Amino acid sequence: MDKKIGWGLFVGRVILGVIMMAHGFQKLGHMENTVQVFSKLGQPEWLAYVTAVIEAVGGLSLLVGLFVVPSAILLGLTMVGAIVLVKLPAGLIGGFEFPLALLGLSIILAVTGSDKLSVSHLINNKSGLK
Template identity: 40%
Template sequence: MSRQEIGAFILRVILGVIFFVHGLDKFQAGIGNTVGFFDSIGIPGFFAYIVATIELVGGIAMVIGFGTNIVAYLFAIILLGALLTVKLSAGFLGGYEFDLALLGMSIHIVLSNSTGPSLDNSIFSKNQDKLLKVS
């Protein structure tokens, strides 16, 4: 495994853990609170369920390396939404610096072809090997 793959793996796992914990917190703290917050900023409350589920399930998927490009893309959409609706007006420090870092990590995973050891790699490399043998 190359240094780039190790770095991508570490980045992927950290991003997954962060989103998993944020999603879990939304449900444990009472998803109704998040629904109310979304409503208060003009976003339909049902989006809170979507965001929390993507964070929770997507966080697990990111850690194990399943659907990493799709999940990272969804994370990037969530982060852009948070930046544009709430975080930008709070300023850089104490506002959007953390979300910006997570956005950069998500974009890296979307653009990178290597995420280190992952379920995706083991599934698709086996299928690719089978396809090459059949051809």
């Protein structure tokens, strides 16, 4: 892979990881509020927990570069949910543009992966897989 592309994917992975991790830990830290918000949206309580864990753990996984592709897929699915279930009625501007950008970045990482400065890269090099 071209070095510039690898560094670009690394930066995107870290940015998406930080954003999603922050959102996930915020939800987990205020679970009662998170459950109430999901309930007001007509969503089941369990979905609030699943979303919070996916965002927190998936974001952390991206940040350290472990399970990048599955984490990006799960985070992308949470963004589809945010767009369809919450943001779509508000339109693009002031509505779903932010989750759409995060979805785009999730799709890029799900398709390409990102192993620059990652735990996965270290593990694969030490085990002789790469």
